[in-house]
Structure formats: C-alpha cells, structure tokens
Amino acid sequence: MTPEEFRQAGHELIDWIADYRSNLEQRPVRAQVAPAQIKNSLPSEAPTSPRSAQQMLYDLEDKIVPGITQVQHPMHFGWFPSNASLASTLGDIASSGLGTLGISWESCPALTEVEEVVCDWLRQLTGLSENWEGCIQDTASTSCLTALLLARERASEFSQNKGGLQSHPHAMVIYTTAEAHSSVIKSALLAGFGKDNLRLIEMDPLSRAMRAQNLKEQVANDIRAGLKPAAVVASVGSTGVTAFDPVAEIAEIATRHGIWLHVDAAMAGSAMLLPECRHLWEGVEAADSISWNPHKWMGTILDCSLFYVRDVQHLVRVMSTNPSYLRSTVDAEVRQYRDWGIPLGRRFRALKLWYHLGIDGIDSIRERLRRDLDNSRWFAQQVEAAKDWRVLAPVDLQTVCIRHEPPGVTGEALDQHTLAWVNAINQSGEAFMSPSILDGRWMLRVSIGVEATTRAHIERLWQLIRQRAQGPIS
Ligand SMILES: *Cc1c(COP(=O)(O)O)cnc(C)c1O
Numbered sequence: 158m159t160p161e162e163f164r165q166a167g168h169e170l171i172d173w174i175a176d177y178r179s180n181l182e183q184r185p186v187r188a189q190v191a192p193a194q195i196k197n198s199l200p201s202e203a204p205t206s207p208r209s210a211q212q213m214l215y216d217l218e219d220k221i222v223p224g225i226t227q228v229q230h231p232m233h234f235g236w237f238p239s240n241a242s243l244a245s246t247l248g249d250i251a252s253s254g255l256g257t258l259g260i261s262w263e264s265c266p267a268l269t270e271v272e273e274v275v276c277d278w279l280r281q282l283t284g285l286s287e288n289w290e291g292c293i294q295d296t297a298s299t300s301c302l303t304a305l306l307l308a309r310e311r312a313s314e315f316s317q318n319k320g321g322l323q324s325h326p327h328a329m330v331i332y333t334t335a336e337a338h339s340s341v342i343k344s345a346l347l348a349g350f351g352k353d354n355l356r357l358i359e360m361d362p363l364s365r366a367m368r369a370q371n372l373k374e375q376v377a378n379d380i381r382a383g384l385k386p387a388a389v390v391a392s393v394g395s396t397g398v399t400a401f402d403p404v405a406e407i408a409e410i411a412t413r414h415g416i417w418l419h420v421d422a423a424m425a426g427s428a429m430l431l432p433e434c435r436h437l438w439e440g441v442e443a444a445d446s447i448s449w450n451p452h453k454w455m456g457t458i459l460d461c462s463l464f465y466v467r468d469v470q471h472l473v474r475v476m477s478t479n480p481s482y483l484r485s486t487v488d489a490e491v492r493q494y495r496d497w498g499i500p501l502g503r504r505f506r507a508l509k510l511w512y513h514l515g516i517d518g519i520d521s522i523r524e525r526l527r528r529d530l531d532n533s534r535w536f537a538q539q540v541e542a543a544k545d546w547r548v549l550a551p552v553d554l555q556t557v558c559i560r561h562e563p564p565g566v567t568g569e570a571l572d573q574h575t576l577a578w579v580n581a582i583n584q585s586g587e588a589f590m591s592p593s594i595l596d597g598r599w600m601l602r603v604s605i606g607v608e609a610t611t612r613a614h615i616e617r618l619w620q621l622i623r624q625r626a627q628g629p630i631s
Pocket of ligand 1: 421422
C-alpha cells in the first residue's frame with residue numbers, strides 16, 4: 158500500500174469509525190454470537206489474492222462488528238468502564254502511523270521523553286509527590302508482576318545474581334486479600350513465591366477492606382516461623398466490590414518490616430484525579446509501587462497502565478539488560494525504559510495520553526468522573542429505597558452491588574432468581590451487567606462510568622432491572 162492509497166482508505170476508515178461511534182446505541186450491548194460463529198465466517202486459510210480496503214471495511218462491518226460486546230455503549234455496566242475516548246484514539250492512530258520502535262532512547266528519543274513527561278503530568282494530577290517516577294506498562298497485571306519481582310529481589314538480597322529463589326534459605330511470603338484481582342495471585346505464582354506462601358488476610362465483612370490488625374498478626378507469626386515477609390499488595394478499589402484496603406495502616410506495618418508495598422489501583426486510580434477522592438488511598442506515599450489504568454475509567458484507550466516506583470535504582474538493577482548493540486554515547490544522560498519492565502520493544506503509548514489530556518483536557522475528564530460518582534450515588538439510593546432490594550456493599554466509588562430479595566426466596570432459589578433476571582437483561586442486548594458471587598451468593602455488580610452514560614441511561618437501567626426482576630414474581 159502506498160501513502161496515497163493509505164490516505165484514501167484511511168479517510169474512509171475514519172469516517173466509518175465516526176459513524177460507528179455515533180450510532181453505537183442502536184447496537185446490542187453484548188455480542189449476540191454463538192461460540193465459533195465469527196471464526197467460521199472467516200476463510201480457514203489466508204487470502205492469496207489481494208483485497209481492496211473497501212472490501213476489508215465491508216467485512217469489518219459484516220463479520221467482525223457482530224462479535225463485539227460494545228463496552229463503549231452507554232448501557233454497558235459490566236466489569237469496569239473501559240473507555241476509549243476518541244481524543245486518545247487519535248493519539249493511538251498517530252502512534253501507529255509514526256511506526257516508531259522503542260528499544261532504547263536512541264531508537265526514538267521522543268518516545269522516551271514524551272512518556273517521561275506524561276507520566277509526570279499524571280503524577281501531579283493524582284496528587285503524588287515528586288518522589289515517584291513512572292512509566293507506561295501494557296496492563297496492571299504486568300505492573301503487579303514487575304512489582305512482585307522487585308519485592309522478591311529486595312527480600313532475597315538479589316538472589317537472581319546467585320542461586321535464585323532455589324537457593325534462598327527462608328521462604329518468602331506475599332500478603333493480600335481474597336478481594337484482590339486474580340492478577341495478584343497470578344503474579345505471586347509466576348514470580349515463584351508459591352501458593353503455600355500466599356496469605357489471604359481477613360477482611361472487614363462489610364467493607365471488604367483488609368484488616369490491618371490481621372496483617373500485623375500474620376506477619377509476626379510468619380517471622381516467628383522463620384519465614385521472610387516479602388510483599389503486601391493492597392487493593393485500592395478491589396475487583397469485586399471496589400473495596401479500599403487501609404493503605405496508611407498497611408504501609409506502617411510494611412515499613413516496619415521492610416516489606417514491599419504494591420498498591421493496585423487499576424480501576425480506582427482514575428478517581429485520584431479528583432482531590433475529594435484521595436482520602437481513599439491515604440498513606441500511599443509510603444508505598445513502594447503503584448499501578449493504575451488510565452485505560453479504564455479515565456478513558457485513555459487500552460493499553461495504558463501507569464506504573465510508579467520510588468526507588469528507580471532498584472527497579473533498574475532488577476530489570477536492566479545492556480547488550481552491546483543497544484549501547485550509545487548518551488546512555489548516562491537518558492532514560493532507558495527497557496530497564497523498567499519486562500518487554501524490550503515498546504509502542505509510543507505516551508501519545509494517547511498526550512492527545513487525551515491535550516484535546517479533552519483534565520477539566521472535562523474530572524467533570525465526567527464527578528458525573529459518574531453522582532449517578533452511582535443516585536442509583537444506590539433508588540435501590541436502597543425500593544422494597545425487597547438491597548445494596549450489598551458500601552458505594553465509595555462507581556460500583557453498586559445489588560440484589561433483589563423477594564420475601565421467602567433464599568439460598569439456591571435466590572441464586573436462580575438473580576441469574577435469571579440478569580441473564581434475561583444481558584441476552585436482550587438492552588444493557589449488560591456482570592453477575593458475581595459475594596459471600597457465596599450471586600449478586601449483581603453495576604459498574605457505572607462509560608463515557609456516554611448519562612443519568613437518563615441510569616434511569617432506564619433501573620426501570621429495566623425492576624421490570625425483569627419483579628415481573629414474574631409480583
Ligand atoms: C482491572 C484490574 C486489574 C487488571 O488490569 P489489567 O490491566 O487488565 O491487567 C487489576 N487489578 C484491579 C483492581 C483491576 O480493577
């Protein structure tokens with residue numbers, strides 16, 4: 158394809174995307190396809206004769222789009238908001254168009270330095286001190302794995318340079334709660350700590366926040382038993398009910414015992430753009446690493462996960478590789494992001510943050526987050542005030558966990574009832590929500606915060622929910 162052909166096809170694609178986004182509301186929220194339906198609609202072998210960009214666009218519309226669950230749809234309340242703002246999409250397109258290679262500062266100085274700048278902008282915008290320096294990772298899962306590798310090497314006094322974990326005399330222990338994201342467990346296992354050395358600390362039964370007192374006792378027990386506490390992962394906005402572990406109290410324990418504290422704020426980090434929400438991670442300055450995803454609620458198109466550390470020297474010491482072909486004369490003066498994580502090559506991801514903050518601006522982003530907090534409170538109030546409905550966890554942010562509990566319906570029957578009405582809504586394509594298990598019983602997580610979701614959509618959702626849940630019963 159020549160640049161001239163690209164120009165023509167590119168304009169058509171952009172027009173198509175703009176129409177697609179404008180008309181999103183007319184599509185079903187959840188993909189209405191059966192397993193293998195998309196796969197079977199495609200040729201089983203790669204095309205041998207070239208196809209036009211126009212034909213590709215037809216196929217995109219006809220064959221691909223039906224297989225998309227529309228997370229940009231205003232009636233999407235599943236999992237978490239995964240906003241892909243159009244401003245950041247432009248930055249992503251620019252990044253692709255430039256075709257850069259990030260493997261060293263020299264391979265694209267702008268890639269490195271824009272990343273430094275936007276990470277520092279976001280540091281300031283979330284109220285973090287100058288002690289933090291950041292980079293962009295693909296996901297919070299990668300950030301958590303990186304953090305636990307840093308913890309492992311600190312706790313083991315650089316076992317990687319000796320016999321590795323296999324020669325370390327004391328088993329190293331990781332602490333988190335059952336509310337933590339599955340990526341925390343996965344990271345602990347991949348980093349070699351082993352399931353036996355993973356402690357799920359007791360939580361407050363209502364808020365689901367880690368009980369610092371229990372952490373303190375468990376750490377003391379482990380030390381007495383000759384084990385080495387290595388890391389605590391605190392959830393700031395947990396996956397299930399968006400619970401907030403008490404970071405300040407946890408940090409105090411971690412600091413006292415030299416335990417690495419990683420703060421997983423993947424979802425709720427966006428809220429820290431609002432000064433009035435920052436009490437939710439009070440004490441965060443004493444952590445060792447923080448990650449959060451602008452690609453969730455804030456709306457900088459996936460993938461864009463921020464990872465901040467205080468001790469950059471330690472980070473680089475653990476992650477550094479320095480093959481001869483990547484060395485240059487300015488190495489002492491510049492940042493090498495390949496030493497900040499696992500991959501060598503990186504995309505110019507900083508451009509999407511740069512575009513997002515440049516075009517939409519922080520004021521409009523903050524206004525939208527505040528709108529969503531308002532909508533969440535309003536929705537929770539409606540549910541609380543309605544007969545036979547319950548809000549099951551504190552609504553500190555934008556996740557509202559609810560259940561319809563008609564009189565006399567309990568246990569398995571209640572589970573069946575919950576799943577029946579939720580599935581009916583999800584199947585209808587009118588709205589989408591994630592059912593989830595809390596204390597052994599199914600409930601419904603309503604995650605509010607899609608860019609296009611207004612109060613009118615929340616009102617429609619509440620109407621829909623009541624119709625589907627109460628219809629057959631009353
Ligand atoms: C979404 C989420 C993650 C995982 O994020 P990825 O970027 O998809 O890896 C981890 N922790 C929490 C609390 C989350 O909400």
